[in-house]
Amino acid sequence: MNRVRCLVFNAALGPLDYRVPEGMTVEPGSVVVAPLGPRQIVGVVWEAERLPASEVPDAKLRPLLQVLPVPPLAAPLRRLIEWCADYYVTSLASVARMALSSSAALRGGGTVTEYRLTGHEPARLTPQRAQALDLLNGQQGTIRELAEIAGVSDAVLRGMVNAGILEAVLVDSDRPYPAPDPRHAEPDLSAEQAEAAAKMVAAVEAHEFRPYLLDGVTGSGKTETYSEAIAAAIAQGRQVLVLLPEIALTESFLKRFEARFGVPPVTWHSSLKSSERRRAWRQVAFGQARVVVGARSALFLPFARLGLIVVDEAHEISFKQDDGVRYNARDVAVMRAHFESVPVVLASATPALESLQMAEAGRYERLVLPSRFGGATLPDIRVVDLREQQPPRGQWLAPALVDALKDRLLKGEQSLLFLNRRGYAPLTLCRTCGHRFQCPNCSAWLVEHRLSRRLACHHCGYEVPPPDACPECGEKDCLVACGPGVERIADEVAAILPQARVALVTSDTLTSPAKAAEFVAQAEAKAIDVIVGTQLVTKGFHFPELTLVGVVDADMGLEGGDLRAAERTYQQVAQVAGRAGRGEKPGEVLIQTRHPDAPVIEALASGDRDAFYAAETEARREANAPPFGRWAAIIVSSEDEAEARDAARAIGGTAPRLKDVLVLGPAPAPLSLLRGRYRYRLLINARRSTELQRVIREWLDPLRFAPGVRVAVDVDPYSF
Numbered sequence: 001m002n003r004v005r006c007l008v009f010n011a012a013l014g015p016l017d018y019r020v021p022e023g024m025t026v027e028p029g030s031v032v033v034a035p036l037g038p039r040q041i042v043g044v045v046w047e048a049e050r051l052p053a054s055e056v057p058d059a060k061l062r063p064l065l066q067v068l069p070v071p072p073l074a075a076p077l078r079r080l081i082e083w084c085a086d087y088y089v090t091s092l093a094s095v096a097r098m099a100l101s102s103s104a105a106l107r108g109g110g111t112v113t114e115y116r117l118t119g120h121e122p123a124r125l126t127p128q129r130a131q132a133l134d135l136l137n138g139q140q141g142t143i144r145e146l147a148e149i150a151g152v153s154d155a156v157l158r159g160m161v162n163a164g165i166l167e168a169v170l171v172d173s174d175r176p177y178p179a180p181d182p183r184h185a186e187p188d189l190s191a192e193q194a195e196a197a198a199k200m201v202a203a204v205e206a207h208e209f210r211p212y213l214l215d216g217v218t219g220s221g222k223t224e225t226y227s228e229a230i231a232a233a234i235a236q237g238r239q240v241l242v243l244l245p246e247i248a249l250t251e252s253f254l255k256r257f258e259a260r261f262g263v264p265p266v267t268w269h270s271s272l273k274s275s276e277r278r279r280a281w282r283q284v285a286f287g288q289a290r291v292v293v294g295a296r297s298a299l300f301l302p303f304a305r306l307g308l309i310v311v312d313e314a315h316e317i318s319f320k321q322d323d324g325v326r327y328n329a330r331d332v333a334v335m336r337a338h339f340e341s342v343p344v345v346l347a348s349a350t351p352a353l354e355s356l357q358m359a360e361a362g363r364y365e366r367l368v369l370p371s372r373f374g375g376a377t378l379p380d381i382r383v384v385d386l387r388e389q390q391p392p393r394g395q396w397l398a399p400a401l402v403d404a405l406k407d408r409l410l411k412g413e414q415s416l417l418f419l420n421r422r423g424y425a426p427l428t429l430c431r432t433c434g435h436r437f438q439c440p441n442c443s444a445w446l447v448e449h450r451l452s453r454r455l456a457c458h459h460c461g462y463e464v465p466p467p468d469a470c471p472e473c474g475e476k477d478c479l480v481a482c483g484p485g486v487e488r489i490a491d492e493v494a495a496i497l498p499q500a501r502v503a504l505v506t507s508d509t510l511t512s513p514a515k516a517a518e519f520v521a522q523a524e525a526k527a528i529d530v531i532v533g534t535q536l537v538t539k540g541f542h543f544p545e546l547t548l549v550g551v552v553d554a555d556m557g558l559e560g561g562d563l564r565a566a567e568r569t570y571q572q573v574a575q576v577a578g579r580a581g582r583g584e585k586p587g588e589v590l591i592q593t594r595h596p597d598a599p600v601i602e603a604l605a606s607g608d609r610d611a612f613y614a615a616e617t618e619a620r621r622e623a624n625a626p627p628f629g630r631w632a633a634i635i636v637s638s639e640d641e642a643e644a645r646d647a648a649r650a651i652g653g654t655a656p657r658l659k660d661v662l663v664l665g666p667a668p669a670p671l672s673l674l675r676g677r678y679r680y681r682l683l684i685n686a687r688r689s690t691e692l693q694r695v696i697r698e699w700l701d702p703l704r705f706a707p708g709v710r711v712a713v714d715v716d717p718y719s720f
């Protein structure tokens with residue numbers, strides 16, 4: 001009897017046993033099609049030998065239907081999946097599903113059918129067809145993708161195919177990617193760069209697990225330095241994974257990569273078209289895609305011959321996934337490198353405290369690049385005390401910052417204003433009755449976006465046009481904007497400096513790689529005087545003429561009492577400051593604050609990073625927070641508030657009474673209503689040596705909840 005245990009991609013089910021029919025061969029990791037009830041589903045063979053007993057007798061087992069023609073998931077990836085499921089207290093299937101994210105890639109051969117306009121336009125069109133014709137100009141994709149773009153149903157598009165308005169094109173997703181050339185344009189490294197690069201290259205050649213913390217100041221050339229390790233891996237015939245935090249930023253990275261290696265890398269992120277996704281997934285699995293640059297989900301790609309992992313801007317919070325499997329890509333990257341026996345490089349100018357601590361403990365090797373490349377100096381940092389230098393009412397730029405902006409404009413140099421808040425104003429209220437506009441699905445205010453004329457929720461995507469009259473009291477033209485967003489700051493700059501060319505850089509304006517490329521080109525051509533942006537502009541960009549950075553509100557991140565607030569503020573301000581003075585002219589940074597004597601502001605002003613990390617380390621030690629103690633959160637949610645509260649109380653009522661494990665709550669979660677679900681949270685704090693995951697599993701496993709209740713565990717939550 002040939003019995004195997006498979007993970008099937010149904011969240012509610014554990015692994016299931018199947019029979020391997022005569023003539024079929026499978027091994028652990030084989031991707032298979034299996035019957036489930038009346039349906040067929042994709043699964044992965046997980047265990048093939050020494051199966052533990054199961055309730056299903058041999059005679060009742062259903063046979064596997066098919067082995068899909070892709071390489072089996074290799075042992076290191078399977079171990080990673082097991083580690084993630086265990087560490088993040090989730091099911092194997094939900095992690096494995098991330099590795100097979102492109103199920104289309106698994107079936108059949110390499111061709112995909114896509115559609116595009118033929119150019120034939122009938123004289124009379126239904127309004128929906130006219131709309132599709134308009135929006136699909138220049139687009140190509142599957143019916144589903146095009147329907148999404150055109151905002152019409154699949155059926156409308158199929159009708160257009162029949163009418164000859166759209167035509168089918170076969171796309172070969174097995175065509176190979178051009179190979180990067182490690183010797184295409186080798187840079188001359190500075191002595192300190194060369195020293196760090198040599199270490200990483202040796203590790204690549206040794207093919208051993210070695211974690212590095214590449215700790216280099218902004219502008220020190222971290223990319224050039226780790227690119228030597230990438231070159232070494234390519235030369236060895238191995239594959240490389242580079243994780244980047246913000247996909248909008250990859251454009252400048254892709255350009256630099258192409259300049260160095262002659263061809264662009266393969267990209268992996270959520271907005272790939274299905275044909276691109278399929279091509280990338282398959283070429284990674286067959287070992288043909290050599291360098292993949294991706295968002296965190298690229299960590300679960302089935303590399304055939306991985307040789308190196310790089311995590312750039314490794315401190316970034318966007319590496320933490322906050323729904324589904326709540327994992328931290330930085331930590332998972334280190335684990336994958338461990339299972340694959342390859343080096344991993346965490347690059348940052350402002351490492352996470354956890355990473356520095358690992359270096360101090362000797363677990364990571366720290367490679368330091370202490371100075372900017374090419375003799376550029378680090379910028380001067382000045383604090384503007386907003387209590388003394390008040391901006392005029394309804395404005396947010398203090399006189400000192402305004403003067404500095406005027407000065408740069410006169411000199412023909414560029415400035416950057418940073419405020420991490422999209423839109424025009426974070427809160428809108430009625431002047432007459434005080435009504436505040438709130439999201440119906442979330443406990444959050446609606447943010448006014450004046451450019452697109454809407455009030456939007458930044459948590460669930462809900463949006464409405466700004467009403468003419470207050471829905472509460474009926475008064476007309478009564479809406480007042482409270483507080484600044486970047487759009488409002490851009491207006492303020494335009495009012496103060498009417499001659500200045502202002503560019504607004506947020507995820508609302510850099511909506512595509514093409515837009516990002518256009519922005520970079522304009523900034524480089526000096527067609528922009530003042531950039532106003534959110535955290536999108538804090539990293540990656542290199543504009544030599546940019547000599548002034550203004551931080552509009554350094555206190556914003558400090559509110560809220562989150563234990564990571566100071567670290568996050570430090571990182572953001574240090575990163576955005578790092579955009580100034582990267583060329584020949586020295587840079588200056590003005591930080592607007594009401595708390596000039598907060599330790600983080602003082603550390604920024606004096607450039608004393610060590611002092612900041614030392615103070616932060618003490619604060620973490622006191623709070624028994626990472627890297628000293630451990631935190632986890634349990635988030636209980638339901639569309640029914642009472643149901644969520646009852647479930648959370650039931651969990652709280654059965655909390656384990658263990659020495660060294662402290663359970664706080666339940667209390668309403670920071671966003672107590674999110675996407676229509678009421679949320680309660682319990683926090684768990686434990687010593688490092690506690691087997692926290694086992695404690696949580698044993699605690700939650702016996703509990704049963706109402707069907708509408710969801711219970712999610714967040715191990716190492718970002719905020720606590």
Ligand code: ADP
Pocket residue numbers: 187188189190193216217218219220221222223224373542
């Ligand atoms: P970081 O990522 O450390 O902030 P970058 O990698 O962006 O720094 O490097 C800053 C600038 O210096 C970039 O324009 C980069 O191309 C240039 N640079 C760094 N090292 C070298 C080198 N060895 N040769 C030529 N240019 C370099």
Ligand code: ZN
Pocket residue numbers: 439440441442444457458459460461462675
């Ligand atoms: Zn909302």
